[in-house]
Amino acid sequence: MAEIRPRGRGAAVLRRTVTDTILAAAVAELAETGYAGMSMGAVARRAGTGKAALYRRWSSKEAMVVDLIDVVASRQVPVGGAGDLNGDVRAYVRAVADTLSDPAVMCIVLDLTAEAARNPELAEAFDTAIRQPRRAACERLLRSAMERGQLPADLDLDLALDLLVGLTQWRVLNTGRTVDDSCVETTSKLIIQALPLCVGVGDGRGVPG
Amino acid sequence: MAEIRPRGRGAAVLRRTVTDTILAAAVAELAETGYAGMSMGAVARRAGTGKAALYRRWSSKEAMVVDLIDVVASRQVPVGGAGDLNGDVRAYVRAVADTLSDPAVMCIVLDLTAEAARNPELAEAFDTAIRQPRRAACERLLRSAMERGQLPADLDLDLALDLLVGLTQWRVLNTGRTVDDSCVETTSKLIIQALPLCVGVGDGRGVPG
DNA sequence: AGAAGCTGGGACGCAACCGTTCCGTCTCGT
């Protein structure tokens, strides 16, 4: 990607190829060194540009990373409504596994999650660009299953979403990098079987025996 | 904790109160600024000591944080075997919620998780001090439930552990800071009901209907 | 054609941090 050598350089307009090259370099750098450790100089060096090219586009490192989040978000998981809960969940789990098993994406997600706990600016960007769309998509998935009667009508959406999104992500992020095929299968299966259990609190007591 | 003003200063032995003060300051600093952003000078300033006091104890920032992980780990969740699966799971979820809802602990856990993806030294310390003991304790919890027949004998331990540990942690870390009482209850209930579903893959096909 | 303005580079000022080394003070172990 960085191989695209801009033929001639210099023009009266910000060149998209340069912007893209910089963003790609920033993603790589962010994955390797983390947000706090990432240096603008390193990004410029990696992109084969001057630092000025960066500051012509963004006012600061933070602004650049905020933009960068959208780039990572675009690699996000599309949640297709295949019209079947089993298939939808399987497809989702597999897609998350594929996406997040890329070490770069994994590092960035982990890093920004941590950084977002401190930096409200990043937190908001991270939330609107990644968290909310993902959650909304999964919510659509669940709602359509409810309409088809594949899930109970009194489903606790929050809980179900946490089960679907959380367990998937946790497994991928904590089972080392390689995501086994059978792991995807087992995870999907558990989620599918457990989703109907996410109903309103009901009585306070737990499960007999 | 930093209020303990060492009466007289200077002696031929490293004073424990100073060590403790420094570690407390380091925990606070780590929570606020993250590993990469944490500066030894800031830790010393916060602890009311000189930087020399730090370097007399640890050879580097990294070494200090490795030690520090043990301190955080000591606040970890004790998994008591109450002899009942329902009670054990509830107690565990509540304990995790209480521990991790401390913003400092939350930040540190998130931060070190991300940092561990890059720094093998930290990764190992984090793993042996926090991850493994927690996982082992939960494993004990599950095994004893199996022995009592409260869980199937062919339980998929990995999956069950991910369900128990992962879902709990995910909910706590992602539902904002405040952990509702009913949230704890709902989460526990789902886990308890879903645990028996964590059995070997069996047939490849999923769930009917 | 010509102005406008972006290009990769390099240099800069400023600040922060790391890790070391002093200092004078003070207290513990022997």
Next chain:
DNA sequence: ACGAGACGGAACGGTTGCGTCCCAGCTTCT
């Protein structure tokens, strides 16, 4: 009683990073 050595504090050299500025070359828009 006395030496060893930790104490808080300060300074230092070296490195690194941010953000700015300037440069000469080149390309696009008017």
